[in-house]
Amino acid sequence: MYKIEIISNDTEQTLKLGCAFASLLNKGDIIVLTGELGSGKTKFVEGVLKNFGLEDEISSPTFTIINEYTKNDINIYHFDAYRLEDSDEFYAIGGEEYFEKGICLIEWGELISDVLPKDYIHININKDETNENKRIFCFEINDDSKYIDVLNKLKEDLN
Ligand SMILES: Nc1ncnc2c1ncn2[C@@H]1O[C@H](COP(=O)(O)OP(=O)(O)O)[C@@H](O)[C@H]1O
Ligand SMILES: [Mg+2]
Numbered sequence: 001m002y003k004i005e006i007i008s009n010d011t012e013q014t015l016k017l018g019c020a021f022a023s024l025l026n027k028g029d030i031i032v033l034t035g036e037l038g039s040g041k042t043k044f045v046e047g048v049l050k051n052f053g054l055e056d057e058i059s060s061p062t063f064t065i066i067n068e069y070t071k072n073d074i075n076i077y078h079f080d081a082y083r084l085e086d087s088d089e090f091y092a093i094g095g096e097e098y099f100e101k102g103i104c105l106i107e108w109g110e111l112i113s114d115v116l117p118k119d120y121i122h123i124n125i126n127k128d129e130t131n132e133n134k135r136i137f138c139f140e141i142n143d144d145s146k147y148i149d150v151l152n153k154l155k156e157d158l159n
Contacts, residue, residue, distance in 0.1 A: 007135070014040050030119075079098075
């Protein structure tokens, strides 16, 4: 496991973090987001969309399985795996076809880990007990991940 931790002290910093992260992504990249309700998964995705000038279009995937966004020739797919009955339902909606068509951000992706490619970026967000606006973002990848440069560059860019 290779991981980096980044602290966000408020909503604005999380938007900036998502935006900086997104600037390093390419078509075919897969990001899994976990963290309790209200931890900032959707805020982070809003930051990602901001990088593409799409922040005003964010809708929470709470009532849909997939929200799709397109800017120029880049597609962004925002999934909520929590809405899925099981992995079969993911196949039924043609889920794995999205992986190569754009950037996929999957809230609660570990619920469908059997359908995910082995290599993806897992972002786990933790709240802080003593400060209601503080979040600890933990970015995790495998040691042999193709995303090592993305995480190193992110760390560099935020310094
Ligand atoms: N540092 C922070 N990062 C992200 N969100 C924060 C932060 N501090 C406070 N918040 C608030 O917490 C809430 C996070 O909500 P949301 O992104 O919808 O969470 P989730 O999708 O994980 O349920 C928002 O109301 C946001 O303004
Ligand atoms: Mg959410």
